[in-house]
Amino acid sequence: MTRPYRSVLYIPAANARAMEKAQSLPTDAIIFDLEDAVSPSEKPAARDALGAALESGYGARARIVRINGMDSEWGADDARACAGPLAGKAEAVLIPKVNSAADLDVVAGIIPDTPLWAMMETPLAMLNAAEIAAHPRLAGMVMGTNDLAKELNSRFRADRLPMQAGLGLCVLAAKAHGKVIIDGVYNAFKDDEGLRIECEQGRDMGFDGKTLIHPAQLAVANASFAPTEAEVELARRQIAAFDEAMAQGKGVAVVDGKIVENLHIETARKTLDKARAIAEMAG
Numbered sequence: 001m002t003r004p005y006r007s008v009l010y011i012p013a014a015n016a017r018a019m020e021k022a023q024s025l026p027t028d029a030i031i032f033d034l035e036d037a038v039s040p041s042e043k044p045a046a047r048d049a050l051g052a053a054l055e056s057g058y059g060a061r062a063r064i065v066r067i068n069g070m071d072s073e074w075g076a077d078d079a080r081a082c083a084g085p086l087a088g089k090a091e092a093v094l095i096p097k098v099n100s101a102a103d104l105d106v107v108a109g110i111i112p113d114t115p116l117w118a119m120m121e122t123p124l125a126m127l128n129a130a131e132i133a134a135h136p137r138l139a140g141m142v143m144g145t146n147d148l149a150k151e152l153n154s155r156f157r158a159d160r161l162p163m164q165a166g167l168g169l170c171v172l173a174a175k176a177h178g179k180v181i182i183d184g185v186y187n188a189f190k191d192d193e194g195l196r197i198e199c200e201q202g203r204d205m206g207f208d209g210k211t212l213i214h215p216a217q218l219a220v221a222n223a224s225f226a227p228t229e230a231e232v233e234l235a236r237r238q239i240a241a242f243d244e245a246m247a248q249g250k251g252v253a254v255v256d257g258k259i260v261e262n263l264h265i266e267t268a269r270k271t272l273d274k275a276r277a278i279a280e281m282a283g
């Protein structure tokens with residue numbers, strides 16, 4: 001069954017209180033951040049403390065460790081820690097500012113087994129999205145819309161028009177290679193309505209979920225990226241109608257005045273599968 005990634009919460013790995021709190025938060029996944037959210041003076045201690053933290057009770061929540069860039073003074077030590085004391089304690093290692101598949105090769109050469117995820121947050125990453133997504137060790141991609149906006153010198157707009165080309169290229173690349181793709185953060189963490197609009201846009205584009213920076217954002221993301229009751233009910237009716245059509249030797253059914261073919265049944269089954277995975281996550 002597919003693991004849900006509706007909500008993917010960043011937690012600074014130097015913030016012990018936030019890491020403890022996340023054990024009871026309704027988040028599908030957690031990114032334990034060693035990069036931007038941790039000050040240079042805290043980085044070595046945060047890395048050392050992560051081993052014990054990752055072993056505490058996160059239940060079914062996916063644990064992802066974001067290391068520092070390999071061009072920084074901490075990246076190589078972070079990667080070695082993921083291959084050493086942190087090995088087997090996280091579901092994935094997230095690499096910032098990936099520009100090409102060759103950047104993944106470097107980390108893959110240090111960390112032998114753990115699945116790799118890539119931050120998609122540079123203009124080169126947008127142009128190389130297909131080769132990055134095709135990398136055999138890559139399991140997921142995360143949009144870094146703050147860094148991308150910085151690199152593009154673009155303005156933040158509610159409709160994210162300046163981001164659309166990059167977002168679209170990354171969704172296409174991830175889907176072409178069957179990888180998870182998570183949307184970027186919404187910085188105004190007290191603005192529920194703005195977050196809801198951005199989540200809906202991401203969901204409509206095909207993103208699997210949204211990265212978040214504060215627990216107050218969880219409910220909106222979880223609701224936006226889950227199938228609605230109406231979608232679940234429609235999926236069930238489509239499957240039932242299609243089964244009946246098949247029993248009568250037909251290849252097409254009609255539900256609510258719209259045709260239902262085999263391809264729609266695949267989508268319907270994915271909807272039910274996702275709804276089941278979310279229900280299991282909730283326990």
Ligand SMILES: CC(C)(COP(=O)(O)OP(=O)(O)OC[C@H]1O[C@@H](n2cnc3c(N)ncnc32)[C@H](O)[C@@H]1OP(=O)(O)O)[C@@H](O)C(=O)NCCC(=O)NCCSC(=O)C[C@H](O)C(=O)O
Nearest residue numbers: 010011012017018021022036037144145146147213214215
């Ligand atoms: C933004 C924050 C600094 C705000 O923190 P704070 O002032 O502590 O908020 P609150 O007082 O409202 O917190 C209430 C309680 O919630 C806990 N909390 C806060 N944030 C988190 C969290 N992320 N995960 C878990 N728990 C959290 C507090 O501890 C309070 O708990 P309690 O004591 O029980 O009351 C802070 O939210 C924060 O640091 N957020 C994460 C920032 C971060 O990770 N940034 C880096 C990732 S974003 C990025 O890099 C994007 C990308 O690369 C790009 O380019 O776009």
Ligand SMILES: [Mg+2]
Nearest residue numbers: 121144146147
């Ligand atoms: Mg970034």
